[in-house]
Structure formats: structure tokens, C-alpha cells
């Protein structure tokens with residue numbers, strides 16, 4: 205089985221808490237605050253690992269959690285950064301991130317941070333000011349990002365073999381590469397993509413043999429639809445048609461329309477038409493079929509060739525044609541040029557950003573806003589000093605003013621995030 209989809213739960217580490225501590229020295233009676241900051245939580249990072257073939261490793265474990273940041277300590281010692289959770293994925297893995305980003309891991313070693321660790325809390329040292337010389341509170345660390353994300357593997361092949369079932373695709377792959385796909389005289393022998401490497405003089409190309417396509421494949425008929433995504437990254441389609449079949453022209457059209465129905469990008473790929481099993485019909489019929497196809501398809505295709513996997517006739521020419529198409533067309537394929545920088549987002553819960561105040565039934569007030577919620581989350585509201593500090597911050601940010609405008613009076617209940625508390629200001 206080729207596991208080309210996975211769903212995993214990722215969770216960045218929680219930030220370490222800031223520390224409340226005061227300097228103690230033999231000859232200094234009342235030392236100042238010296239509590240260090242908590243460390244950032246670790247990230248969950250996907251890394252493109254070339255030794256992996258598919259996403260089957262994700263079946264063992266679906267939860268990936270990074271470690272939490274270390275807590276701050278006295279003497280201004282900061283907590284250590286939490287350890288990252290590193291998740292190896294096969295080349296060609298596409299990921300939809302927690303915040304709607306997309307990552308595409310194609311190059312070995314390429315990384316994508318899919319869950320950022322939470323920030324560490326500031327130690328009490330940071331809250332010292334001329335009016336608050338001995339702060340007896342510190343911030344707590346915040347939670348990291350978390351949630352389920354979906355992974356989708358799209359094989360990194362340079363060229364894809366497409367065609368109706370039984371057209372002879374696997375026989376060609378077996379003839380041209382070291383791959384040993386199953387070959388048989390019934391349709392749907394190939395049930396999942398098989399990759400083979402085509403050896404050239406100075407380079408190699410990866411050929412993907414995908415299950416046969418039938419009418420309705422794009423809507424789910426047969427098996428091919430499951431795997432059409434795997435040819436999306438190819439730079440060249442090798443369209444295999446049984447020259448001894450009933451109606452080669454109709455076979456061609458059926459496959460073309462399924463490719464187009466799946467994705468217009470597939471339809472737009474350069475295409476090499478290969479008439480297979482040429483040993484089964486007289487040479488003059490083969491020549492006629494090649495001429496007829498060339499006339500009908502013209503410039504729409506790279507070329508039309510006739511081959512036999514059984515005798516080897518035309519195989520060298522086919523290989524040369526694939527390499528030639530590769531050097532002219534594949535230099536700009538998505539397989540070699542990552543569509544997205546995998547690591548394209550930096551996230552820090554820095555500024556408080558916007559907020560909204562709402563009066564609830566019963567007289568309480570709710571303040572909403574990610575930054576404000578984080579601020580409240582960072583503080584222990586049972587600590588009177590922390591609460592006083594929070595009130596001061598809410599005043600500075602303009603939340604108090606907004607509350608008063610909404611009818612707030614000292615002593616009313618205010619709810620922010622999970623917390624509910626009375627404000628006496």
C-alpha cells in the first residue's frame with residue numbers, strides 16, 4: 205500500500221513560566237528582583253526526508269508534541285527553549301497548516317514549522333519600575349499552537365505513464381527501468397503508483413506508472429482518480445495507447461478528457477504519445493497508425509512513437525525522447541522548483557492587536573481579542589500584584605476606556621478568554 209494521505213495532531217510546546225525571585229547577598233539586606241524569563245516552547249517541524257517513500261510512518265503515531273520551555277530561575281537565569289518535535293516526511297508531501305498556510309516539502313532537508321511553541325513568560329525582573337521596585341509576580345508561559353493538520357503526498361516523478369488499463373504501461377516501466385511492477389492481461393493490474401528510474405548518460409529521470417484510467421476516472425471510477433494527483437508534479441506525460449486495441453483514437457480521447465476533468469494543469473502538460481505492443485500488428489499498420497496520430501494531433505503533442513515492451517523495438521528511441529523532452533521542458537517543472545518556500549511564516553504573539561468589548565445579559569462585560577486574551581492568560585489573577593499590573597496594562601491599551609464607554613462601572617465582572625474577574629478601578 206502506498207500511504208499518500210495522513211492526518212496528524214501537532215502541538216507546540218508551552219512557554220516556560222517567568223520566575224519571581226529577589227537577589228540575596230550577604231551584605232545587601234533587600235535585593236532587587238532577579239527572576240529570569242521562561243524559555244519558548246519547542247516547535248513541531250516537518251522535515252523532508254529522502255529515505256521515506258510515503259506517509260506510512262504516520263500510522264504508528266498521529267500525535268506530535270514539542271517540549272515545553274524551561275521555567276525562569278533566580279539570578280536572572282532564563283529557562284531553556286523547549287525541544288522541537290521533528291517529524292520526517294517523504295519528499296513530495298504537501299501540508300495544509302493550522303492557519304491556512306500551505307507547505308510543500310520537495311527538497312531533502314526542507315523544513316516547515318507546523319506548530320509554533322508558545323512564548324515564555326517574563327520574570328519579575330522585567331516588571332521592576334521606579335514605582336514598582338519589588339514586583340512579586342511574573343508572567344506564565346503561553347500554550348503553543350495546536351490542532352489537526354492534513355498531509356498529502358504527491359510523488360516527485362519527472363514523467364508519468366498514463367493510459368487505459370492494459371495499455372502496457374507497467375510493461376514499459378519494467379522494460380525501461382529496474383522497477384518490477386506487476387504485469388498481467390487483465391485491467392487494473394496496477395493498483396498504486398510505481399516509480400522507476402530511467403538511467404541516462406549524465407542524469408536520471410523518475411518515471412511513475414499509475415493505475416489505468418477509464419471514463420469517469422476523475423469522478424472516482426476505477427482506481428486512477430486516487431492517483432491522478434501523483435502526476436500533477438510531472439513535467440511530461442507519456443500517454444500509452446495499445447496499437448492493437450479496438451479504437452486507439454477513442455482510447456486517446458477518453459484518457460485526455462479524464463486528465464482535464466481532474467485538473468486543467470494535467471491537460472496542459474507536454475505529452476509524448478506512445479503506441480504500444482507494436483509486435484502484435486504488421487509493421488505497415490504500425491506506420492499507418494503513427495502517421496495517422498501525428499496528423500491528427502499535430503503540434504499538440506511532443507511526438508508519436510511506436511514501441512514494443514515485448515521485443516524492445518522503439519524502446520531506445522522512447523527513452524531518448526523522454527530525456528530530450530526533459531531537457532527542454534522539465535527545467536521549469538514544479539518537481540524541481542518548490543512552489544512555496546516551506547518556511548514562510550514567522551509568528552510571535554507580540555502586539556496586542558485589536559479587541560472588542562461587549563455587554564452581556566446580566567451586566568457582565570466580555571472583552572475579545574487574541575492579544576488581550578494572551579495577556580490575561582499570562583497572569584495569575586489570584587495574585588493581587590499581577591492583577592494590579594494587568595489593570596494598568598488594560599488601562600494603557602485602552603480597554604478600560606472602551607469598557608467605560610460600554611457602561612462599565614467599578615466592581616463589574618469582566619470576562620476575558622477563560623477568565624472572569626471583578627475590576628475595581
Ligand SMILES: Nc1nc2c(ncn2[C@@H]2O[C@H](COP(=O)(O)OP(=O)(O)OP(=O)(O)O)[C@@H](O)[C@H]2O)c(=O)[nH]1
Nearest residue numbers: 370371372373374375388389392393394416513514
Ligand atoms: N505482445 C505484447 N504484449 C504486451 C506488450 N506490452 C504489454 N503487453 C501485455 O499487455 C497486458 C497488459 O500489460 P500491462 O503492462 O500490465 O498493462 P498496464 O497498462 O500496466 O495495465 P494496468 O496496470 O491494468 O493499467 C499484459 O498481458 C502484457 O503482457 C507488448 O509490447 N507486446
Ligand SMILES: [Mg+2]
Nearest residue numbers: 373374393394
Ligand atoms: Mg499496470
